Amino acid sequence: MRSKIRWILLAVLAAAFVGAGLSRISFNVEILKMLPTHLPQVEGLSLFLKHFAQPNELIVTVECASPEAADAAAEALAAHFGTRPDLVKRAVARAPWEKNPADIAELFAFMLLNQPPEKVREIVAGLGPDKAAATLQASIEKLTESISPQEVALLSYDPFNLAGAMSTSGLMSGTQQSEFSSADGTFRVVYLESAKPFANYKENIAWLQSIRGAAADVKLPAGVTLGFTGEPAFVADISGSMEWDMQSSGFVTLVIIALVFWLCYRRARPLMQLQGMLLLIFTLTLATAGLFLSELTVIGVGCAAIMIGLSVDYGYFVYQRSLGHTGSVRELQKECFQNIAWTATSTAAVFFALNLSSLPGLSQLGNLVGIGVVIGAIVMLTVFAPLTMRFRRSAAPHHESVIERLFASPRFLNAGAWFTLALVVVLVGALFILGVPQVDFSARTLRPRKSDAYTALERLQARLIDDRNVLSLIVSGKDEAETLTRLQAAEGELAAAKKRGEVKGFRTALPVWPVGENQRTNLPLLSPLATDLPRLKQAVLDAGFKDEAFALTDAILRQWSAWSTDAPPIWPTNETSRWILRRVASRNPDQVLAMGMVQPIAGHEDAVTAAVQRPGAWLVSWGQLGRELKRVIPQEFVRVIATLGAIYLVIVGIGFRNVRAVALFVVTTSLVLVCLAGAMSLLGMTWNFFNLAALLLLLGTGTDYSILLLLALQRNGGDAPAAQRELGLVICLCVLSASAGFGTISWANNVGLANLGQTCALGLLIDALISLFLLPRAWTLLHPKRMPL
């Protein structure tokens, strides 16, 4: 009775723990969260994504053979979403200033307010009673002489030539790249802002589905193709595929484990119990992760399958031991404890040691798998072991499985050794001939394999705005003044880089950045001008202009007057201004950021980036990130692997207390890594951020096989065939399960995660073959008289 209450209490506590943990699980789709935050590219790109990526702005692309149909479709979509305030706060199919031209006056007034005081004094003088007529006459002359359509159109609505005071360089000058339509009009874009910010990725996915559904309801001209991209589409795509990858890889791993177990033992009840244990371990690990770790990144998602693949090893070991066990449960637990504690400790230690890395993604991977391994060992020893004993007592005597019979056959062991030797020769030869696998740190490995959002983005880049070779300038400061100083310094560097031939062109937020000092000086000069409006209007009419020619001047002068009591720095606030500034300026209570675009000359990206790089200023792109990772990550991995290798050697040294065993372990592990590199070269695989992590996983998992074999040789007095017989089945089960775990993520939607799965599965198979067939043979060759280790 007491035992029952204890179990019920334990179950309730476990349920509460699991409930609390799972409810806190959240995904972070930002790939940068996995990379070292101290890297300038990571730092700059993180700021870019946080402040300028527009998390609530969906980009709907409209493509059609006819410009008229594309225009009609874009307008229809914007009109339809304009009637759905439950979904969309703002639907924009053309620039806001096209809808409300008068709105532009605010931004215009703001930009003039930022001009140097001497220029503003000139403006004020030009508007004075004695100069106004001459200013207007000069404009009329320009209207007569100019061949520039821009100048003619502008001057006819700006008769006092206020725009003449503004700098023509920078953000707004030159040919305007439309963010709404391709040059031929057959590709249009509609921007949809969500009605409210998304609380989590599930809300984001649901919103996108609603938008797709609502768009399908709009009657569009025939032949129109819609695409959905932008931050909400990426979040929905990536988090959706992460969720799916996690669930599907975990599920498929469980199925494969069940098949392997069934083929070896042909027993249903222990199979069900083992599956139950794995689910329990997975749930407890995920709940622990939810409670103690921050958001799961894409690399953490892959751990579900890996954890199951590793934890099942302990289950196999316990079950295999239980088949021949005649003592009590406690004795079985004691018997298994040494081996499981040994491998679990070493595996967990290696994974937890990943915290030594400066890569947050690797640390998370290490923590997740480490927690999973520890929980797995505890569950298998405390829950599964008693179950196997209970089952064993009621089951028929154990019959040898096919694998056990094979490992009992000297012919099979010989054939296995020759096959593995041949494989090693081929792989080492491949490495020698083809060289080490190439390194690929491009953004390709960081993105999903299939993504509608990426497809739409590629169309957008091909048809509208190709920013693939553009570097983004991010400038940050504690306030507008600090950001301005840094922005000016960055502009200076960019201008110098342009002179050196490193930059084709650049545009920064400088022309639309508030200059507090100028605003303070200019405002008292400009705000009283509103009192002169009647006189100025009369002067305009007298010069031959119509009423409408004065509208812009009128609006600007009134705006200055409206700002007269505001404290600098003053920002424009109407819809048009906000639309224009949303991609170039971002303000928070403790940080003010500006953005710019730089077109580098190919081959000079590093030089320009280095020239601009300084505290608070970054020149970033995904391409530059790849280059930076290529420089930094291999060194980082070498450091981490060397540290882990040293830790492993110490653990193995203490465990074996035998130099030859340690030497054999080192040679085996090295040979596995060499063969893996050869296999990767042969298969045309490349090293990237993700599958470099696979090396660490191999250190943590694959080495268990050689350790177990060496321990078995120790137990069997150096009798290699006996050791192979003892561990053949368990290692086969382990490698099949672990490879299944990794194998299932080979099909993950994330390219990098899939590469990690492929590399690990390949590495584990090689490791198992070498450990099972060559390691005992090598020992026998070295010690023909069966010397005990």
Place this chain on the structure above:
Amino acid sequence: MRPLLFFACLCLTLPTGAAEPLDLAPVKKWIARQDEFRTVQADFTQTRALRALRSPVVVPGRVWFSTPNSLRWELGDPAKTIVLRKGDTYLLVQPAKKKAQRLSAGNIGPEGGAKGFAMMEFPLASDFAEFQKKFEILSVKTEGTHCHLELLPRDAQARRFLSALKITFDTKSGHLISFEMVTRDGSSMRNDFTNVRLNSKIDRRTFDYDLTGIDVAEEKN
């Protein structure tokens, strides 16, 4: 900023459309004849009827063109503005102010390409297929030897501020009689050509300009 305001100013009216079947034969013939013109010289009167001005501004001018892409466009008498084109480079000279600016073809008009407000691009198209690719033909009317052609560029950027391009040409000789650009705000700029000389010899020095003492600004970022 300036282009932005420029677009805002022009976004006051909408473009017109036409759907009637058109007799394109004179246009095809005219385009086909473009190859025959190796040189063009003409005088013109430019009338700028700007919506914001009470009365139009009228300026005289002269133009020289030689295949494949040499152009001299003078506005004013004496010339206050001179545009010289050689290949893809334009030189804008203001003799009175002793100032000049060198620009690439992509920067001469707000939407790119040599579509400056005051000038017409020579030649309009190499063949009718290209012409149709570049322009939507809104209307074609023939009166005697004058053919009135109303077009709209297919370029989406140009369509944002242009409501029509109106061309009148002589169906007999093929020379231009007038060329007018109408913007969406209702402003227009019309060039009426007179004294048109086709295929007469033009001194190559016409397309050069002595920049001694002229302050030349290169294209900005």
